[in-house]
Ligand SMILES: NC(=O)C1=CN([C@@H]2O[C@H](COP(=O)(O)OP(=O)(O)OC[C@H]3O[C@@H](n4cnc5c(N)ncnc54)[C@H](O)[C@@H]3O)[C@@H](O)[C@H]2O)C=CC1
């Protein structure tokens with residue numbers, strides 16, 4: 004069968020960009036992205052493309068090309084489900100904050116709600132595609148809900164996890180290393196459904212990069228891919244501390260080991276700790292699944308990746324305090340960057356939030372600047388930690404639109420996000436306006452330490468003996 008109408012439930016960081024590319028590359032398919040968040044949908048429909056709810060390089064051009072032709076954003080969820088022959092579920096699957104599995108398991112309530120809604124509304128056969136990242140064997144639960152609460156129509160469930168990274172989403176979608184499609188390969192209807200989805204991607208992805216597997220392998224591969232990537236960052240971050248203590252240089256070590264093609268050079272950039280909405284959540288989920296199955300050693304193995312990451316954030320904040328004569332109480336500190344990485348406005352689980360919280364606990368006054376993150380987002384992030392009242396946070400944290408103003412009269416600057424523009428600043432001008440000694444803590448190793456030291460700064464970088 005050829006797909007004519009696609010509905011995607013969830014207009015977030017995955018649903019929006021993924022559907023925009025699918026629509027752009029398949030002019031004959033009508034793609035409707037729906038969400039219960041009316042503000043988000045309004046922003047996707049905004050005439051002014053600068054107001055799209057998600058900042059991703061290159062995304063507004065794709066949306067401009069396809070929107071209104073075969074790409075639609077709507078809050079009419081039932082209607083879009085009913086009309087579609089293929090439905091992607093791309094809703095959020097955060098870590099549970101209550102009950103059994105609190106702090107570890109994925110919260111699947113949004114997924115279940117989608118399944119019940121699809122079952123209730125559908126009057127014709129549908130292919131239901133898991134786009135969200137889910138624990139292995141979720142398709143079993145989905146099938147049970149769909150078949151037991153539906154109107155007797157046939158549902159085929161596929162797993163099609165998304166591997167895009169924020170900040171490079173458009174390029175990742177246009178040139179994926181692979182597209183993974185899991186389904187019921189033992190039955191004719193399952194194979195047909197898989198082929199229908201293969202055809203959607205084959206409009207622009209070379210066939211050899213479209214992998215088909217059984218559904219459990221596909222579900223598990225997504226969690227595992229993130230766990231392996233995060234593990235590399237935690238590994239190099241663990242080594243960065245050893246470098247600091249021995250005089251080895253983490254960049255040189257990363258280059259030396261990365262040159263071995265069996266290891267490879269990517270994801271070996273030491274940092275203040277990985278952030279983002281997925282690494283931590285997905286590894287915790289993997290740990291939870293393993294522990295639930297009685298696999299204690301497997302669970303402990305993966306949990307260490309998170310322990311290491313927490314340690315990296317914590318030791319960065321502690322290093323700042325100890326370097327500044329063991330007290331930052333009443334001192335002004337500028338944080339450059341709040342997003343969890345460059346080229347995105349996403350701040351979920353950003354290391355900056357945790358470093359800021361530790362510095363605030365030490366009674367520092369913070370000046371925050373990020374090129375793409377809004378003031379309210381920064382205050383909300385601190386609020387979610389629940390460490391102090393909103394009023395206290397607002398009194399201790401000032402948020403700036405101008406990096407030079409943020410750095411005026413401060414005792415120290417900490418680089419939290421690797422935004423390219425930070426490298427280009429007039430650091431002499433910044434130095435002249437700062438308190439002395441002027442400290443820079445480069446949590447991303449992006450600044451030219453020699454140049455800064457020549458100006459007069461005291462510089463700390465991750466993984467370098469200081
Ligand atoms: N953010 C990323 O880079 C990646 C995320 N993923 C996975 O994709 C999934 C979605 O992630 P994001 O797009 O980042 O989340 P998000 O939070 O940006 O977007 C999810 C959207 O779903 C909507 N939603 C929730 N329940 C709904 C319902 N019942 N009906 C209609 N809309 C509903 C929410 O309002 C929200 O706008 C997660 O499982 C995540 O792990 C996978 C790969 C990359």
Ligand SMILES: O=C(O)[C@H]1O[C@H](OP(=O)(O)OP(=O)(O)OC[C@H]2O[C@@H](n3ccc(=O)[nH]c3=O)[C@H](O)[C@@H]2O)[C@H](O)[C@@H](O)[C@@H]1O
Pocket residue numbers: 136165166167168169170229232236269270271272273274275276277278279280281282343344
């Ligand atoms: O499931 C997901 O959501 C996605 O998670 C990650 O993508 P993302 O979180 O957007 O960003 P990454 O580029 O992976 O970076 C994650 C964090 O690790 C940090 N990082 C990354 C690489 C590195 O060498 N060092 C390092 O500290 C980044 O700064 C960032 O804080 C994966 O890279 C995607 O393949 C996956 O689809």
